[in-house]
Amino acid sequence: MENTIALRKWLDDLKLAHPLVIAGPCSAETEEQVMGIAHALKDTDVNYYRAGIWKPRTRPGNFEGVGAIGLKWLQRVKAETGLKTATEVANRNHVDLALEHDIDLLWIGARSTVSPFIVQEIADALKGTDKVVLVKNPVNPDLSLWLGAIERLRSANIKKLGVIHRGFSTYEKTKYRNIPEWQIAIELQSRFPDLPLINDPSHITGQRDLIFDVSQTALDLNFDGLMIETHTNPDKAWSDAAQQITPERLVQIMRDLRIRKETD
Ligand code: PEP
Ligand code: MN
Structure with missing residues (x-):
């Protein structure tokens, strides 16, 4: 039977269960x-533990991240739980520090993907790395900016490259924080079929009640993985409180999702 899940080469090599979480x-x-959150996620389907250290806030005056000290906490996460670690990088200094602290996965955020200068700086700093590098779509629905970022990272010989679809901002009020515009992610995948495609239902929905449905749609569309914001006390989170879910809810969601098997 035809293999309908085209798990991409480097993901195959990592031998992680589908979907990547x-x-x-x-x-x-x-x-x-x-x-606390890391220990709660330790024996679940989670492969990579994410935490933003440097937070790119659209407007000033909000919590902007703990900075480099957080990298030590992520090192402790890996040592104590065995979870691989992931954080956002937005300039050369972030990349250098993240690599020094052996962070396993670095992602480029939606507010960075819009800037060819910053993407090029990050690509140069990451040149030849064997870390996983994921690039989120730009905040606005501009496929070219996303493609351009991928091309810059590709040219820097980053082998474990993938993309994160986190939805697009719109001036209109919708039920989503960032509208999915699924066709843009699908178009991107058709241009770069070898790149793993991860969905970020947290930033698409902006509200925890919609996370399951968006995750299911992503899996039905053959996405390779999910990035889901998880917090032991979501309502008290210092950023994105409305969209974070508890570790218990994450386990339930992963159990209830229909996951396409290779033989489907
Ligand atoms: C995040 O992942 O917390 C984040 C800031 O996401 P985005 O770049 O998609 O807004
Ligand atoms: Mn967030």
Whole structure:
């Protein structure tokens, strides 16, 4: 029977279950918070533990991340739980520090993908890395910016490259925080069929009640993985409180999702 799940080469090599699951808080807040969530996710389907250390806030005056100290907390996560670690990088200094602290997965955020200068700086800093590098779609529905970022990273010989679809901002009020515009992600996948495609239902929905449905749609569309913001006390989170779910809810969602098997 035809293999309908085209798990991409480097993902195959990592021998992780399908779908790839990246989970953890929007922001690292305190060492206790980071460790508490990590221990709650330890024996679940989660492969990579995410936490934002440097937070790119659209407007100033909000929590902007704990900074480099958070990298030490992520190192502790890996040592104590065995979870691989992931954080957002937005300039050369972030990349250098993340690599120094042996972070396993670095992602480029939606507000960075819009800037060819910053993407090029990050690509140069990452040249030849064997870390996983994921590039989120730009905040606005501009396929070319997303393609351009991928081309810059590809030219830097990043072998484990993938993309994250996190939806697009719109001036109109909709039920989503960022409208999915699924066709843009599908078009991108058709241009780069070898790149793993991860869905981020947290930033698409902006509200925890819609996470399951968007995750299911992504899996039905053959996405390779999910990035889901998870917090032990979501309502008290220092960023993106409305969209974070508890570790218990994440386990339930992963159990209830219909996951296409290779023989479907
Ligand atoms: C995040 O992942 O917490 C984040 C800031 O996401 P985005 O770049 O998609 O807005
Ligand atoms: Mn967030």
